[in-house]
Amino acid sequence: xxxxxxxxxxxxxxxxxxxxxxxxxxxxxxxxxxxxxxxxxxxxxxxxxxxxxxxxxxxxxxxxxxxxxxxxxxxxxxxxxxxxxxxxxxxxxxxxxxxxxxxxxxxxxxxxxxxxxxxxxxxxxxxxxxxxxxxxxxxxxxxxxxxxxxxxxxxxxxxxxxxxxxxxxxxxxxxxxxxxxxxxxxxxxxxxxxx
Amino acid sequence: xxxxxxxxxxxxxxxxxxxxxxxxxxxxxxxxxxxxxxxxxxxxxxxxxxxxxxxxxxxxxxxxxxxxxxxxxxxxxxxxxxxxxxxxxxxxxxxxxxxxxxxxxxxxxxxxxxxxxxxx
Numbered sequence: 001x002x003x004x005x006x007x008x009x010x011x012x013x014x015x016x017x018x019x020x021x022x023x024x025x026x027x028x029x030x031x032x033x034x035x036x037x038x039x040x041x042x043x044x045x046x047x048x049x050x051x052x053x054x055x056x057x058x059x060x061x062x063x064x065x066x067x068x069x070x071x072x073x074x075x076x077x078x079x080x081x082x083x084x085x086x087x088x089x090x091x092x093x094x095x096x097x098x099x100x101x102x103x104x105x106x107x108x109x110x111x112x113x114x115x116x117x118x119x120x121x122x123x124x125x126x127x128x129x130x131x132x133x134x135x136x137x138x139x140x141x142x143x144x145x146x147x148x149x150x151x152x153x154x155x156x157x158x159x160x161x162x163x164x165x166x167x168x169x170x171x172x173x174x175x176x177x178x179x180x181x182x183x184x185x186x187x188x189x190x191x192x193x194x195x
Numbered sequence: 196x197x198x199x200x201x202x203x204x205x206x207x208x209x210x211x212x213x214x215x216x217x218x219x220x221x222x223x224x225x226x227x228x229x230x231x232x233x234x235x236x237x238x239x240x241x242x243x244x245x246x247x248x249x250x251x252x253x254x255x256x257x258x259x260x261x262x263x264x265x266x267x268x269x270x271x272x273x274x275x276x277x278x279x280x281x282x283x284x285x286x287x288x289x290x291x292x293x294x295x296x297x298x299x300x301x302x303x304x305x306x307x308x309x310x311x312x313x314x315x
Contacts, residue, residue, distance in 0.1 A: 102278075102281075106285070109307075
């Protein structure tokens with residue numbers, strides 16, 4: 001989706017640039033009248049519009065006779081698909097970067113996903129037996145979200161018990177912000193910091 | 196982006212607007228709460244109230260009907276329970292507004308935690 005958004009912005013910019021240049025060209029070639037010089041007939045002549053009219057005319061006649069040009073059909077289909085993808089890139093809303101805690105007439109309370117992740121890392125880091133932890137917070141469009149916890153345990157600690165303890169420790173964060181905690185406890189590797 | 200708040204006391208003696216006074220009061224009250232580290236300017240650093248003392252980063256006050264102002268705070272906090280901290284910040288702003296005679300103009304208080312920071 002990020003790629004589609006970037007592509008949609010780039011194509012929008014390029015199309016606007018082309019539109020501007022086309023408008024400027026037409027404006028310049030409207031300076032003079034007649035068939036030569038800076039006139040619209042001269043611009044049409046230089047742009048080979050007559051040839052283009054003939055080519056399109058042949059294509060339309062072929063279409064009327066029932067002959068299918070598969071290359072043109074596939075190109076058209078591709079253009080339609082590209083259009084749909086670009087529309088999706090523009091119209092599909094971004095994922096919220098904040099997780100909401102409360103919204104009422106007294107105001108809203110929310111937190112950025114990064115801040116929630118940091119808070120969760122701080123809480124998980126206090127659990128005895130956890131060497132280090134990495135937490136990513138994701139928000140849902142309808143509110144709430146998920147905390148994905150990847151924690152490394154020291155070898156003496158029981159993984160299942162640690163998982164339960166981590167989930168318990170996170171309740172001060174997951175409860176108010178309507179977050180689901182998904183905890184993955186792994187063995188600590190050489191170089192992991194021990195709390 | 197965190198910037199220290201300008202000192203409204205050092206400003207010239209022209210009285211500030213209610214909007215600016217509310218913004219200053221809200222940020223001062225928030226910064227006095229244990230667990231709040233600083234104001235935050237948001238992703239592009241423009242969440243601020245501008246007046247003659249300079250930008251007060253991390254707070255805006257916007258007109259809200261009838262005759263009031265919504266206050267929006269963006270904060271950097273220490274790693275503490277954020278929902279409790281938000282409650283304390285709101286209560287502190289309410290108290291400060293009452294003390295300054297601005298409670299009648301204070302409407303909604305929005306609090307967003309932008310970042311967390313360990314402080315010694």
